[in-house]
Amino acid sequence: MSVDENDAIEAFERLGLTSYEAKVFIALQRLGSGTARDVARIADVPRSQVYSVAERLENRGLLDVQQASPIRYRPVSLEKAQRTLEDRFDRECERALTYVEQVRNESTGEETQEDIWTVRGRERVDDRVVNLLSSADERIVFGTRLSELVVDPIERCLEEQANEGTAVVVMSQNDSVRNRLGSIEGVCTDAPPSHHEGDRRSGRIVIVDDDGVLLSVIDDDGGETAIWSSGSRFASVLIQLIEVSTQTPE
CATH class of the missing domain: 1.10.10.10 (Winged helix-like DNA-binding domain superfamily/Winged helix DNA-binding domain)
Structure with a gap:
């Protein structure tokens, strides 16, 4: 130097x-x-x-x-x-x-800050998805409409979690995504309700147990931006809202 x-x-x-x-x-x-x-x-x-x-x-x-x-x-x-x-x-x-x-150490602890994080860039979102999936103890919901967002590390992580007995559900309008991940033993697949068919901005959704969540959108330039939270009230409430919105109307 x-x-x-x-x-x-x-x-x-x-x-x-x-x-x-x-x-x-x-x-x-x-x-x-x-x-x-x-x-x-x-x-x-x-x-x-x-x-x-x-x-x-x-x-x-x-x-x-x-x-x-x-x-x-x-x-x-x-x-x-x-x-x-x-x-x-x-x-x-x-x-x-x-x-x-x-x-x-002098903090009174009277206020708690909810951890809501932003991740930008497809590779960084990939890493965060894998990290969240790996932390699951009981159940995983993974969804995407884009087959290119199902990268190999995510597929391997879903397979490992399914083999360990974690309940894994894959949601996608895309047949290739459902067929690819549905071929993994222990992974169930489903299609979201028809009112989601006009969606052209969503990227990925991850729900882990009842307190971990990630939502991403595709930016105008084709990049990906995600928000995620784990172990917070925000995550628990958002998971409830997501699950209500994905239920098929009777």
């Missing part, structure tokens, strides 16, 4: 150093050791600023000071500098996360 001085300075800044501190540290690495005048000569740092910057670097453990006349500065080794910066990062990270954990 090719890194120039500007890249290095920006990296030091992300590690907590100021621009001047990074420039002085780099200059001293070039010099080996030097006075404030030596540093100012090769670094874009005013000589008057070098003294205070060097003092901060000494406090950080990144350089040593020789009390001579004039004062000379020597950087610590790169190995020691790396350990110093890593230790500093670890301390700051621990301090920040300790506070976040404290705030989280």
Whole structure:
């Protein structure tokens, strides 16, 4: 990886150093050791600023000071500098996360947030469908009108769940989808009511047990966007609404 001085300075800044501190540290690495005048000569740092910057670097453990006349500065080794910066990062990270954990533990729990997530992109929706199907304990309802949305990992997951005794129902207006998945032992198939025949936007529907649900739509550009929820009141209510809407009117 090719890194120039500007890249290095920006990296030091992300590690907590100021621009001047990074420039002085780099200059001293070039010099080996030097006075404030030596540093100012090769670094874009005013000589008057070098003294205070060097003092901060000494406090950080990144350089040593020789009390001579004039004062000379020597950087610590790169190995020691790396350990110093890593230790500093670890301390700051621990301090920040300790506070976040404290705030989280202080939560009263009076409010609960329903987890409703959005997934965009066909492959990501594929992964989420498989993940939901794999979590089923008792029953699965899988539906799609598009045969291309029945990818091999989904078919294998349905077969594995059916073999383990999970009740699996496939809903589709598409004969090829019903025939393909209906050939799996233990998988039942059905067609949705006729009032769904005009649907041209739906993608996939997944219901897992009574608390996991995914609904996707096909975007105008042919992509797929899904919302899903698991273990929430939202999921339970949406499942009830879906099941009512898919019942055949008497």
